[in-house]
Amino acid sequence: MAKTNPGRFFEDYAIGQVIDHAVPRTVGQGERALYHALYPARHALYSSDEFARGCGLPQSPLDDLAAFHVVFGKTVPDVSLNAVANLGYAEGRWLKPVYPGDTLRASSEVIGLKQNSNGKTGVVYVRTRGMNQAGETVMEYVRWVMVRKNDVDAPAPETVVPELKRVLSVDDLVIPDGLDFSNYDFTLAGEPHRWGDYEVGEQIDHVDGVTIEEAEHMMATRLWQNTAKVHFDATFRPDGQRLIYGGHVISMARALSFNGLANAQMIVGLNGGAHANPCFSGLTVKAWSEVLDKAETSVPGVGAVRLRLVATRGGAPFRLKGDDGKYLPEVMLDLDYWALMPV
């Protein structure tokens, strides 16, 4: 019996199948410190226990994206080991902050299957849930990936394409228990701009850039126990380059967005995202944002802002797609998310 994991191929998935992912992970102060070493993260709620308490939380949670990365990393051996491409995200929601000492595990349900017309690959849709040690779902999201068939003669499954919300409504968003911005300290947070100061359509150039190193993206990706070969093994791709985990770019861009969005404290919804072009070491990541929408939430004082976060490898800000409707070559990430701000 072969002992190593060959990953699942397209024909190994079935609608309704639930995959409990392996290797639960306890996160703690070490993961928090590493997140701050790997990304220029400065959102005060994740930097200071005191600030978090001032916002009604028991202490500073793990960065929302770190929670996402840990959950995502668990799914890789079961979902994307034989993936050709990571096609999209939808209906991502953060349901409960993750605190030091929490243990996360993950489970995915196959909710869509569609064989491609070439007969060699297919698209798999999974809804993934991350749970803590109490069994509470801390986050969930839908992801779809293109996966190779191992046996091209395997019959095509019935096509099921799930209906997914293009955008989460504000009612879909879960505000963490106790969150209270009534005593929010804008000086300590770093910027005076509140929810009311942002306008739909407003664009923000986050100015700063960070040049990417191999050691850093590999440490980050390993920290999330993401094992995809292509991120670690320079002999894997013919060009000798290690493809950088898309989540590294997300975290880098989000951290850079502090400069202009310091009060967009908590990420609560992920509407969608595209890894438009690959990222490699040596490139310099810059970021810009656009306010796509705003909404009041059920909690007084807590506003929701829907943001487009774009990571580029240089070039002028605010350029996204060419006349052909395709992403410009310098665009690496186009992310659509909801964050919470003091009103």
Added chain:
Amino acid sequence: MAKTNPGRFFEDYAIGQVIDHAVPRTVGQGERALYHALYPARHALYSSDEFARGCGLPQSPLDDLAAFHVVFGKTVPDVSLNAVANLGYAEGRWLKPVYPGDTLRASSEVIGLKQNSNGKTGVVYVRTRGMNQAGETVMEYVRWVMVRKNDVDAPAPETVVPELKRVLSVDDLVIPDGLDFSNYDFTLAGEPHRWGDYEVGEQIDHVDGVTIEEAEHMMATRLWQNTAKVHFDATFRPDGQRLIYGGHVISMARALSFNGLANAQMIVGLNGGAHANPCFSGLTVKAWSEVLDKAETSVPGVGAVRLRLVATRGGAPFRLKGDDGKYLPEVMLDLDYWALMPV
């Protein structure tokens, strides 16, 4: 309204102005571990809770320089974003050890201003204080930087150059509550040399060298939430090099100084310091020290030693300045500090 931080320019400062810096930070076991991963730090009091307890402290504090870096990092967006040069330090004092779980914030008072004769820049002197969650000052220091004017036609402020102590006297130094070297374990500390074994004028070559990597200095500098572009963005300088945060060189040299100064356990005073020449990745840092002074403290068994710590990028030790009085090109750091040793 522009949302991003343009930084302050010379004309934005006024004598007596107090700037509360943003983004408080809770430090913990993760920061301690990262400090040991980034620097060859081996001073036993910072490595072992047991050793620290044997010296009368409740547990191992965060490295004194890590506390400095966190406080310094907080000031960057307000003090040195438009700085042309970091000119000097004075009157630095560590007033209280920082322990895992402490939350640090920082505040600076403008204590000096002097426009340069070119009318385009000026020197700003600030006294910065780092506070913990109880509001206690854990450290303070004066720093002066050369800052660009945004509006060269802005009127020059009245020149105020603060009188600063060239050297702190031993009476200025604060010995941590409870510090007691009467049961000091020289074997576990790593060297037998006590305060009485060092002579003023003695020079020590710390022998070991460390070659600097981009990933490491960026992780360190980010860990302190220091956001100066020049450390991270390879496209920022025309030569494509990232300038390494001067504090990275300080910590590297201090850690190297263990070899010969293993018992210079705690840093309590910073008399001054010059970043004589820049540091870039690929260089190999070496260090040497000179005993500048010695003094007994108010606590029996605890001696103070004033040390010059020099970091070089190679070359023979003990060479500092040329016949022209300028630092030799291989000298990167000339630091003057007080440390505590068992008598």
Added chain:
Amino acid sequence: MAKTNPGRFFEDYAIGQVIDHAVPRTVGQGERALYHALYPARHALYSSDEFARGCGLPQSPLDDLAAFHVVFGKTVPDVSLNAVANLGYAEGRWLKPVYPGDTLRASSEVIGLKQNSNGKTGVVYVRTRGMNQAGETVMEYVRWVMVRKNDVDAPAPETVVPELKRVLSVDDLVIPDGLDFSNYDFTLAGEPHRWGDYEVGEQIDHVDGVTIEEAEHMMATRLWQNTAKVHFDATFRPDGQRLIYGGHVISMARALSFNGLANAQMIVGLNGGAHANPCFSGLTVKAWSEVLDKAETSVPGVGAVRLRLVATRGGAPFRLKGDDGKYLPEVMLDLDYWALMPV
């Protein structure tokens, strides 16, 4: 009096001499997180406090190899600063798991000495013990190194070559108190293969590869406070390369071995090991294992498996030595250890 540590030379050792190593170290959540960032470590017992509790332990211990590295690192200034070569390991045993908050120190006894016929070097055998803050031995091992003489005219000591077990028997292994695999969760552990599924002689290619970066091996080696110049100073070797700490290769290979040996949870014995060829940055580490032996232990449900773990820098798996009996050039590590698995 020279203040820096010149290290010990061959003539400085005597049979029966006990060396208490310096710089005790408290390990915690930070070290655990860094271990996961530096190595693709996924064994569930070290990743999840919940999983560890399910196996009868109070929480997730520090990785067994991290404990080894900390203990090993302590010995470097006293044992291998003037070593020409690290010749071998034997009788390594993990006696007690190390938990966050534990403080480790180390002590070595000289148990063998043999001057080489060239009169310039000799072999020193030491038995090293790592102790926690309660004075309990957490691990021990024998290591022998070739050390230079400082004074080639110093008389040769009487030759003493200790009798060392070529392989530990299962009765030599210590099963951690309370370890209980009766509720072992194979799904969360990541593989269904239990002790009974492995056969003596079976070989496993661990498939994945990791390309090595300077920043990572230096961070790892510093984290263990291993100060050997050759790992850090690019100017030390004539070829400008930093020799990678052999323990970095051990940890990398062990982590890679998850893929096929996910249930070989705890390392309890080290029978021997050879650093067959050096490792440098830029190489891609791959690993394969061979089952050398199996044994039942005194604890029902806990089986012991003796494994050969081989790290290579590429090439086909399962090739170890050439016709000349020498290690092939692509082999970097040949390690022989005992691990515990659910029966």
